[in-house]
Amino acid sequence: MLRSAVRVFVGAVLAAALAAAAPARAEPDLTLRGTMTGADHQTYREVPFRVPRGVTRLTVEFEYTGREQRSVIDLGLRDPQRFRGWSGGNKAKFTLAETFATPSYLAGPLIPGEWRLILGVPNLRQGARADYVAKITFGREGDFKGFAEAPLRAGPGWFRGDLHLHTGHSDGACADRSGGRGPCPLHLTLEAAAARGLDFVAVTEHNATSHHQAMAELQPHFTDLLLIPGREITTFYGHANVFGSVEPLDFQLGGPRAPSLEAILDQAERAGAVVSINHPAMPSGEICTGCGWTAKTDYGRIQGVEVVNGGTLAQTGSDALFSGVPFWEARLDEGRRITALGGSDNHDAARPAGQASAVGVPTTVVWAENLSQPAILAGLRSGRVFVDVAGAKDRIIDLTAAADGRTTPMGGDLSAAAGELVTFEIAVKGAAGGRLVLAGPAASKLVGETGAALGADETRRLTWTSDGEPGWLRAEVRGPEGQLWLLGNPIYLNRKAPGPAR
Numbered sequence: 356m357l358r359s360a361v362r363v364f365v366g367a368v369l370a371a372a373l374a375a376a377a378p379a380r381a382e383p384d385l386t387l388r389g390t391m392t393g394a395d396h397q398t399y400r401e402v403p404f405r406v407p408r409g410v411t412r413l414t415v416e417f418e419y420t421g422r423e424q425r426s427v428i429d430l431g432l433r434d435p436q437r438f439r440g441w442s443g444g445n446k447a448k449f450t451l452a453e454t455f456a457t458p459s460y461l462a463g464p465l466i467p468g469e470w471r472l473i474l475g476v477p478n479l480r481q482g483a484r485a486d487y488v489a490k491i492t493f494g495r496e497g498d499f500k501g502f503a504e505a506p507l508r509a510g511p512g513w514f515r516g517d518l519h520l521h522t523g524h525s526d527g528a529c530a531d532r533s534g535g536r537g538p539c540p541l542h543l544t545l546e547a548a549a550a551r552g553l554d555f556v557a558v559t560e561h562n563a564t565s566h567h568q569a570m571a572e573l574q575p576h577f578t579d580l581l582l583i584p585g586r587e588i589t590t591f592y593g594h595a596n597v598f599g600s601v602e603p604l605d606f607q608l609g610g611p612r613a614p615s616l617e618a619i620l621d622q623a624e625r626a627g628a629v630v631s632i633n634h635p636a637m638p639s640g641e642i643c644t645g646c647g648w649t650a651k652t653d654y655g656r657i658q659g660v661e662v663v664n665g666g667t668l669a670q671t672g673s674d675a676l677f678s679g680v681p682f683w684e685a686r687l688d689e690g691r692r693i694t695a696l697g698g699s700d701n702h703d704a705a706r707p708a709g710q711a712s713a714v715g716v717p718t719t720v721v722w723a724e725n726l727s728q729p730a731i732l733a734g735l736r737s738g739r740v741f742v743d744v745a746g747a748k749d750r751i752i753d754l755t756a757a758a759d760g761r762t763t764p765m766g767g768d769l770s771a772a773a774g775e776l777v778t779f780e781i782a783v784k785g786a787a788g789g790r791l792v793l794a795g796p797a798a799s800k801l802v803g804e805t806g807a808a809l810g811a812d813e814t815r816r817l818t819w820t821s822d823g824e825p826g827w828l829r830a831e832v833r834g835p836e837g838q839l840w841l842l843g844n845p846i847y848l849n850r851k852a853p854g855p856a857r
Contacts, residue, residue, distance in 0.1 A: 383416070383490035387472065391419075391428060393481040401433070401471040404491060408467045411602060412452040412494025415472070421485035428487055431473035435466050441473070452494070454564040454601050455502075455571040462568055497627045499601050501728030502574035507581050508554070508726035513751060515718050515743070516555035516731070518585070519596060519633065519661065519698025520544055524569070525560035525587075527702045541569045543704035547714040549580045552748050555731055556714075557585035559596045559698075562606045581726050587633065588619060593648035594633040596661070596698070599732050600626035608650065620656045629735050631659030631696050634667060635682040648682070654691045659735060662842065663742050665699035665712035672711075674744060674839040684794070687827050690851055694735055694766065695844050697742035709746070716746040722764075738766020741843040750785035752841040754830050756848075758821070768847045773823030779846075780816050781830045787811040789832040789840050796826030797848060808835075825849045 385404055406413065419428050431441035432451075440460030442449060449457035456462040472489055479485060508514075521527040523538025531537040541558065548556045560566050563586070570582045585598045590608035597604060604622050605613040613619050623630050635648035662679035671677060679695075686693050697717035706713040720741050723734035734740065741752050754765040758777045763769040771777050779801065781791060791805045803817030809832065819828075829845035 384493045385491040387489040387491065389487055391421075391426070391474070391476055391479055391485045391487065393479055393483055395476045396479045396481075398476055400474045400476075402474060402489070403469050403471050406434075406465055406467050406470050406493070409495055410465045410467070410493040411496050412450060412499065413465055413470075414448065414450045414492040414494065416448045416490040416492075417472075417487065418447060419485050419487035421479070421483055424480055424483045425478055426480070426483055426485040427476065427478045428485060429475035429477060431475070432460065433471045433473060434463075435468040435470065439463075443475070450494075450571075452499075452567075452601055453603065455567040458572050496602055496625050499599070499627070501599075502571050502582050502584070503727065506725035506727040506730065507579060511722070511724050513720050514554040514723050514726055514731065514734070515715075515720050515748070516553050516557070516581075516583075517548060517699050517701070517715050518557045518559070518598065518631070518696055518719050519587070519664070519700045520548075520556055520558050520585075520714065521560060521587075521700070521702045522558060522566065522704070524558075524563050524566040527704070529703045529705045539702075539704050541566055542573060544701070544714060545573060545577055545580060545582070547704045547708075549577060551708055551713075551715045551746070553580065553715050553718070554726055555581035555583060557583040557596065557598050559585035559587040559598075561587050561589045564601070564603070567601050581728065581731065583728055583731065589645065590650065591645045592616075592650035593635065593639075593645055595657075596631045596633055596659075597623050597626075598629040598631070598735070599728055600628035602626040616650045616652055617656075620653075624656070627732075629658045629732050630656070631661055631694075631735075632657060632679075632682075633661045633698070634664040634677065634700070635660060635679050636677045637664075637667060638677075654686050654689070654693065657686075657691075657693055659694045659696045660686065661698050662695040663697035663717045663744055663839070665697075665701065665716050667700075668711035668717075668744075680842075687795075687845060690825060692738070692768075692847060692850070694738045694740050695742060695842060696735070696740065697744070697842075699746075713746070716744075718743040718746040720751070738844045739764050740766065741841055743841055744839050747785060750832075750841055751783065752786075752830060752832060752843045753782045754828075754843055754846060755780045755782075756828075756846045763846055765846060766844050768850050770849050771821035771823070773821055775821045777819045777821055777848075778816060779819065779828065780814055781843075782814045783809050783832055783841070784812045786832045786840055789834050791815055792831050792833055793817075793828060794831065795828040795845060796824070797828045801828075821848070823849060825851050 429443040442459035527539040529539035637646040639647035660683040721734035722739040723730040827845040832841040
């Protein structure tokens with residue numbers, strides 16, 4: 356009996372931390388109510404409910420009265436075909452989806468039909484009564500909000516993360532305990548990210564979804580590190596990261612499942628995901644099939660381009676060779692609005708901090724309303740984002756533009772009639788000795804100082820007389836030897852509808 360009481364206490368204390376992530380709704384889809392009495396002592400009851408078609412996630416919240424009388428009701432679940440799990444008294448809330456489930460429960464398809472809650476009663480005294488309520492919420496494609504139930508940090512600010520990581524769930528490898536090499540456990544990558552001060556990571560295994568289960572289990576432990584599910588859709592015609600989706604995605608581009616990239620993008624859009632093209636300028640061949648981007652693409656449906664890849668930095672030692680910047684800027688010149696991102700492409704969690712392709716090198720820094728998956732994805736879409744190539748903890752670059760009382764942040768649009776004066780402010784922190792470099796059609800027409808070495812915390816102001824033509828302007832910082840330190844996203848000037856997709 357003491358064991359049952361301890362289970363109840365532990366469940367009450369840890370329920371919120373241990374539950375996998377489904378956003379709470381104002382009202383559940385189903386509410387099941389019932390009563391247990393002393394006659395139910397040491398018996399089981401199965402309570403049926405129906406799961407409709409189209410459900411991709413199922414969350415159960417369970418509570419009952421009578422604890423002051425030592426009443427205990429344990430909890431489990433069956434679907435129409437099999438046993439899906441048993442948490443006893445240690446969880447008051449759990450979630451199941453196709454690719455992840457709260458520990459104690461099994462991931463897998465949510466088969467429509469009759470399911471059953473299993474209620475076990477290890478203790479209920481004669482004459483006692485326990486009323487229970489089970490609230491059941493059905494999740495559907497596109498409404499997944501992350502493995503964390505609430506923001507890990509409230510309030511707006513800059514959040515630092517790594518958007519390209521591999522573990523043993525695909526081709527990540529590291530030293531094992533015997534001195535050899537083997538698949539690298541996910542938790543080592545997360546520990547490296549936390550040690551390096553990152554706020555979020557996207558784990559992007561090649562076409563796999565098995566890591567979603569591990570992420571659901573580990574998010575409650577990593578209370579200061581947001582875990583975003585990702586996949587590197589790896590095709591013969593290019594690689595692309597998809598952030599924020601736990602739904603099935605096809606990757607067999609050119610085959611019957613995905614005859615065109617549009618089919619994959621349709622799935623990503625329905626899931627509410629962000630899509631970013633990876634290392635687009637890398638050569639593709641026997642060494643790395645599909646590493647360069649050659650897929651026929653409607654770039655209006657692409658949210659990001661990985662302009663700095665840690666793997667290429669580690670191989671070449673240069674931010675210019677195989678850089679994604681020219682590919683990205685060509686899209687900007689077409690009138691596309693696409694966010695420049697970076698990713699370490701780390702395959703070994705033990706790679707020493709500071710080395711190219713170590714976890715967090717490079718770091719993508721996002722301005723977001725809080726530290727949650729919806730806010731980070733919205734920040735990526737907004738374009739108020741910069742890439743810290745060395746993965747420093749304190750470097751910042753930000754860009755704003757103002758004209759006639761209108762102010763636009765980095766990533767935003769500004770319309771200015773011909774002859775109208777526009778003021779740009781570039782704020783840089785933590786990059787003493789670096790030099791400011793401007794790029795874009797408007798860069799050569801700016802008036803103001805850019806050449807002098809930067810101080811530790813400095814804002815440069817420049818002006819531009821608009822010619823009324825479409826264009827863009829971005830800023831970056833390079834070190835004394837010309838090495839790229841910080842790369843910012845642009846402000847879009849007089850942007851018009853882009854031409855046909857290429």
